[in-house]
Amino acid sequence: MQEIIEQMPELRKLHPVIYAARLHAQLATVHPFIDGNGRTARLLMNLSLLQNGYPITSIPPIVRGDYIATIKDTNHGDFEKFDNFISCMVWEAQRDYVRLIKALNPANPW
Numbered sequence: 001m002q003e004i005i006e007q008m009p010e011l012r013k014l015h016p017v018i019y020a021a022r023l024h025a026q027l028a029t030v031h032p033f034i035d036g037n038g039r040t041a042r043l044l045m046n047l048s049l050l051q052n053g054y055p056i057t058s059i060p061p062i063v064r065g066d067y068i069a070t071i072k073d074t075n076h077g078d079f080e081k082f083d084n085f086i087s088c089m090v091w092e093a094q095r096d097y098v099r100l101i102k103a104l105n106p107a108n109p110w
Contacts, residue, residue, distance in 0.1 A: 001032055016052035020045045021086035025074040049090065057086070057093040 004026045011022050024045035031037050046056045059067045063085075070082040 017087050017090050018083050020048035021083045025082050028071055029075055055093040055097050057090045
């Protein structure tokens with residue numbers, strides 16, 4: 001955990017979505033708790049996303065297999081697939097919010 005904390009200033013230089021993904025992956029990889037590591041990692045990721053103006057992002061059950069596979073790759077230092085996976089999930093969350101806003105206000109032309 002100390003190593004993650006020490007790496008945070010360097011990670012903050014990354015794009016906010018990649019930063020959130022890396023925090024998530026690193027906490028999940030360290031596995032510091034008896035239970036709830038994944039939930040805690042997703043909570044940390046979403047806190048970071050919210051602090052940087054991005055929406056809360058969930059991992060739907062239909063892509064859970066991809067989520068687990070890409071997070072396992074981070075155990076070997078390959079963060080690219082997980083970064084891309086989380087970026088796609090954030091993009092989908094943003095699209096969901098836009099669809100919701102449009103549905104609430106159909107008169108709005110955008």
